Amino acid sequence: MTEARHFWQLQKQLDVETDFMMYEPDERVYDLGRTEELIESADFLMVAEENGKLLGYISGERGEFRRNQHSVYLVLGLLTQARGKGLGTALLEQLESWARSENMRRLELTVEVTNQPALALYQKMNFLIEGTRRDSMCVAGQFVDEYLMSKILF
Numbered sequence: 802m803t804e805a806r807h808f809w810q811l812q813k814q815l816d817v818e819t820d821f822m823m824y825e826p827d828e829r830v831y832d833l834g835r836t837e838e839l840i841e842s843a844d845f846l847m848v849a850e851e852n853g854k855l856l857g858y859i860s861g862e863r864g865e866f867r868r869n870q871h872s873v874y875l876v877l878g879l880l881t882q883a884r885g886k887g888l889g890t891a892l893l894e895q896l897e898s899w900a901r902s903e904n905m906r907r908l909e910l911t912v913e914v915t916n917q918p919a920l921a922l923y924q925k926m927n928f929l930i931e932g933t934r935r936d937s938m939c940v941a942g943q944f945v946d947e948y949l950m951s952k953i954l955f
Contacts, residue, residue, distance in 0.1 A: 805836040808848065811855040815878045820940045821916045822878055844873070845899050849888045856883035859892040861900065861908075871906040877919070889922045897926075901954055909951040913938060920948070928952045 809831055816824040840846060845861035857879035864872040875896055879889055900908060911934060912919050928950040936944035 803833070803837075805833055805840055807855055808840060808858070809833075809836045811848070811858060811880070812878070814880060818881050819878075821913055821919065845896055847892060847895050849879070849883065849892060851883075856880050857888055857892065859896050861896050863903075863905070871904075873900050873905050873908050875908055875910050877910070884918060889919075890926065893922070893926050897952075897954065906954055907951055908954065909949065911937070911947040911949055913940070914946045914948055923950050926952065 809829075812822075812824070813829055813831075815822050816829055817826045843860050844863045845859075847859055848855050849857045857877070859875060859877045861873040861875045864870050864874075873896070875893075877889060877892060897908065908928070910923065910928070912923060914920075914933070929952070930948045930950050932949045934947040934949060937947045938945045
C-alpha cells in the first residue's frame with residue numbers, strides 16, 4: 802500500500818473517531834493524486850507510527866505572503882488509542898524544531914473550546930489563547946466556539 806493511501810486511511814479514521822477534526826465521517830473523498838500532492842507540497846508533515854500502523858500526524862503550513870511568512874499554521878490529529886502516550890508532545894516538539902530551523906517566529910492553531918485534552922496539551926507546550934472564534938464550527942447540529950492559539954518562538 803502506498804504512503805498516500807496509508808495517510809488517507811489515517812485521516813479517514815480520525816474523521817470517524819473524533820468530532821474535533823474538520824471533516825465529518827462521510828465527507829472526505831478519496832483521491833490518491835490529491836493526497837500525494839498534499840504530502841509532497843506540505844511545508845512540514847510528520848506521522849507517528851507503531852509497528853507500521855499510523856497513529857497520528859502533524860502538519861504545518863507557512864504563511865504564503867510576505868507579511869505572514871514568519872507564521873506556521875498547524876494541524877495535529879491523534880487516533881484515540883494513541884492519546885495520552887506523549888505522541889502529541891513529540892510531534893509538536895518536532896514541528897517546533899523544524900520551525901526554529903526555518904526561522905519561523907510564530908506557531909498558530911485553532912482548537913474547539915470543548916476539546917479539553919488538546920487544549921491541555923497546547924497549554925503545556927506554552928501556546929496561549931489569543932481569542933475566541935464564536936460559532937466557528939457546526940458539529941452534530943450544534944455551533945461550537947474555537948480558540949485561536951499561538952506560540953511565539955523568539
